Amino acid sequence: MSTPDNNLSHTQSYNNNNSSGLLIPGIYLPLQSIGSRILLLSGPSGVGKTMYCRQFLLEGLLKGEKCIFISTDLSKIQFNALFSDVENKTILDHMDFINPCEGTSLSHNETEISSKRLATIILSDLERSLEIRPAGETEAQASSKQMMKEDDEDVVGNTSKRVRLVIDSMTHAQLLLGERTLIEFVMDLTRLLKGLNVTAILTLTTSSVDQRMVSNLSSIVDGIIEMRLKEDSNDMTIRSIRLRHLKGSYYDPKWTSFKISSDGTIIFRNAQHSSTRASAQFTCALCAKPILGTPLVKSDLIFDSKECMEIYYRLENAYGSKISDTGLPSEAFHASFFYVDIVGLSDPTLSVKNQIQKIQALNELIHSCDSFRKTSAGKRIILPSGDGMAIGFLSSSETPLELSIQLHHKIHAYNQQKYTADSLGVRIGLGSGPVFTVSDLNNVQNIWGPGIILARRVMDAGDNGHILIAEKLAEELISLKDEYRRVINLISNKYRIKHGQEIKLYSAYSKDFGNPQIPAKVFL
Amino acid sequence: MPRCIAFHSYKGGTGKTTIACNLAAMLSLRGYNVSLLDLDVYAPSLHAYFNYSANKWINDLLFENSDLNEIMVDMTSTLTKHAAEKTDRKIGKLLVGFSNPQKEEIYKLEGSMKTANANIQLLRRFVQLREDLISDFESDYVILDTSPGIRYWSINSLAIADILFLTLKFGDLDIEGTIKMANDIYGSFTKFGSKSFLLLNLVSGYCIPRTYLHSSQSADKMSSSMAAEGTAIEIQTFQNELGSDTFLSDQTKMELISAIPCYCDIQFQKKEFLTVLQYPDHPFAKQLEQLAMTKQIGV
Numbered sequence: 001m002s003t004p005d006n007n008l009s010h011t012q013s014y015n016n017n018n019s020s021g022l023l024i025p026g027i028y029l030p031l032q033s034i035g036s037r038i039l040l041l042s043g044p045s046g047v048g049k050t051m052y053c054r055q056f057l058l059e060g061l062l063k064g065e066k067c068i069f070i071s072t073d074l075s076k077i078q079f080n081a082l083f084s085d086v087e088n089k090t091i092l093d094h095m096d097f098i099n100p101c102e103g104t105s106l107s108h109n110e111t112e113i114s115s116k117r118l119a120t121i122i123l124s125d126l127e128r129s130l131e132i133r134p135a136g137e138t139e140a141q142a143s144s145k146q147m148m149k150e151d152d153e154d155v156v157g158n159t160s161k162r163v164r165l166v167i168d169s170m171t172h173a174q175l176l177l178g179e180r181t182l183i184e185f186v187m188d189l190t191r192l193l194k195g196l197n198v199t200a201i202l203t204l205t206t207s208s209v210d211q212r213m214v215s216n217l218s219s220i221v222d223g224i225i226e227m228r229l230k231e232d233s234n235d236m237t238i239r240s241i242r243l244r245h246l247k248g249s250y251y252d253p254k255w256t257s258f259k260i261s262s263d264g265t266i267i268f269r270n271a272q273h274s275s276t277r278a279s280a281q282f283t284c285a286l287c288a289k290p291i292l293g294t295p296l297v298k299s300d301l302i303f304d305s306k307e308c309m310e311i312y313y314r315l316e317n318a319y320g321s322k323i324s325d326t327g328l329p330s331e332a333f334h335a336s337f338f339y340v341d342i343v344g345l346s347d348p349t350l351s352v353k354n355q356i357q358k359i360q361a362l363n364e365l366i367h368s369c370d371s372f373r374k375t376s377a378g379k380r381i382i383l384p385s386g387d388g389m390a391i392g393f394l395s396s397s398e399t400p401l402e403l404s405i406q407l408h409h410k411i412h413a414y415n416q417q418k419y420t421a422d423s424l425g426v427r428i429g430l431g432s433g434p435v436f437t438v439s440d441l442n443n444v445q446n447i448w449g450p451g452i453i454l455a456r457r458v459m460d461a462g463d464n465g466h467i468l469i470a471e472k473l474a475e476e477l478i479s480l481k482d483e484y485r486r487v488i489n490l491i492s493n494k495y496r497i498k499h500g501q502e503i504k505l506y507s508a509y510s511k512d513f514g515n516p517q518i519p520a521k522v523f524l
Numbered sequence: 525m526p527r528c529i530a531f532h533s534y535k536g537g538t539g540k541t542t543i544a545c546n547l548a549a550m551l552s553l554r555g556y557n558v559s560l561l562d563l564d565v566y567a568p569s570l571h572a573y574f575n576y577s578a579n580k581w582i583n584d585l586l587f588e589n590s591d592l593n594e595i596m597v598d599m600t601s602t603l604t605k606h607a608a609e610k611t612d613r614k615i616g617k618l619l620v621g622f623s624n625p626q627k628e629e630i631y632k633l634e635g636s637m638k639t640a641n642a643n644i645q646l647l648r649r650f651v652q653l654r655e656d657l658i659s660d661f662e663s664d665y666v667i668l669d670t671s672p673g674i675r676y677w678s679i680n681s682l683a684i685a686d687i688l689f690l691t692l693k694f695g696d697l698d699i700e701g702t703i704k705m706a707n708d709i710y711g712s713f714t715k716f717g718s719k720s721f722l723l724l725n726l727v728s729g730y731c732i733p734r735t736y737l738h739s740s741q742s743a744d745k746m747s748s749s750m751a752a753e754g755t756a757i758e759i760q761t762f763q764n765e766l767g768s769d770t771f772l773s774d775q776t777k778m779e780l781i782s783a784i785p786c787y788c789d790i791q792f793q794k795k796e797f798l799t800v801l802q803y804p805d806h807p808f809a810k811q812l813e814q815l816a817m818t819k820q821i822g823v
Contacts, residue, residue, distance in 0.1 A: 240591060311683050314713045314717075
């Protein structure tokens, strides 16, 4: 097995950077502040749990981390054989091997008290290895120091130093300790490691039908790693691994295949899990993988490759405002808004039937406008508001005003055929600005942001027949065409909207559309 | 450089699957590793084309019930089995991923589109599929047989491809729909690195009754009017059908990459199967060869 010699600088940054995540073979553990993590590695017999632990420890040794291997069934000779292929034997000096059964008088047929004693011996040996309890120190002395640790972490144990711990296997330990004592042992272990910086892997042999022990321990440990064994159509054995659960973190539980080479090295299909790469702090907006190289940043999104960035933007462009339906994060986008509501719809003298007719009439009239029909569904966002609606246009800043003028013409024609009580009156507010796509409680796509809020505030200022336009959109339109310059008029230099914000307010009108009167709220 | 090629159309029945399978076989025969995916998830057909009953499907991969190793079926032996001419050249691997035609699986794929969280998991595995085929399976070409029209999985398929072939069929061609679709969504892909091209299939007026499928020996007896044998046919003009030979290119803003004539012996046979292997001198095979040699595919 090759052992890179020049690890020092990498190790240094790795250990000092507690804000970054930890890369263990095939798995990225998201960032966590200092503290231990106990992971249960479960899988069938022969899947490679011990070899995985071997790699986990070797990668720690290469980073200069302290490593501890605890086994109740492996002898010292067998342990040495496990690491016999390692070229640079000096790194093994930083690893402790603990087998409490070697050198003790315990035998497999002892009573429950012996089981507890065995568990205590394992924890005592571990404390010594972690330098919490020096050799020869009594339990009382250790306990006293443990209490002091709460006040001064530097006194007992080196909490800043990363330690890797393996207990292989819990299945064999269960035979010696019994199920109840084993669970108590794991609980004691979590207490012991609390406040230290230990990543521990406890192996457990499971079958597809017996997951009881995994279930029991899952509430005690911080995460569960699963391994599985399959055969492909060519009778080749395929091993794979995934992080199924990690407390306090979202993690995509994706299986990653791996092979075990003749020298015991675990080789993952995805080479990016190599320990020689820097640990990641960001995940790709498209594939959600940790970014191990230089991230590509565009707008407020981060990608791990050009391919991911291109695929994201193809999807984003194709789905338009529906991008949030895919679950992909969306960036802010610019839209021009048409906000309309029916004036006097909540008048208590109006029957519900009349109210519904008016809402339906407004919907039909809007749908019949050319500017609405000619805008493809992907380039517009419709948000019903009960007595009206907001329509966001992604294509052109002119469309909201075109729609307003066309709607006024349609309403004029509609009202000529109706009695006064049935006639339709609307007020319209236009604005533009950035918005974000979000999914609401029903997972329906929705938008929110200054663009739509401004259109609403502007509309609220109007009376029947008004087409009011917020400053930025109005000035953009005025600079665009002379015909807009003729119909868009400044009506207030400092119109105060909610939260004390002051804006310039414009009104669009001519003899065919709009309302030339100053709105009552502006006049006041 | 590995390429991901998607065959797409506005409507079904344009010949996407036939062209995709034949191109995949041709590229493999020329030594390239090819992965062919049935992404027509709403109406899968590759399993029927290859007459293969898969144990694991692309659907299983998307729902994390299987690995890529399990869903990609090595069909390389099919190439040598059906090739009319033995070749000493090294044949590339032809791996095929099948889509599950069971209605429950199709519903499931559609039914999962309920929450953004469920969607993103599927989409990410889908994106990873392309990456794994290139990086882990060392595919030189990934060929996608997509669903027609603008649907969730056809958009996703087009988004992961480098080269898009918008396939049109003459006859019942819905030109207006195709042009609208091209203008609505293809710009979204080409704006960010993809290349899109028009591919005309089943072009009328070149139909030559042949007997290839009954007796390849009888090909020698064909009349001299069948001068197209062994060469690609040059498509003259589409003025009769479309009013202008550049009408479609102008309207869709896409270059016409190839026009494949309609061949009765292929069109009306019970089942076409890898014509490029079985009848390498067939004009259809030659036409595909010409397509493969365009700089876009790069053989």
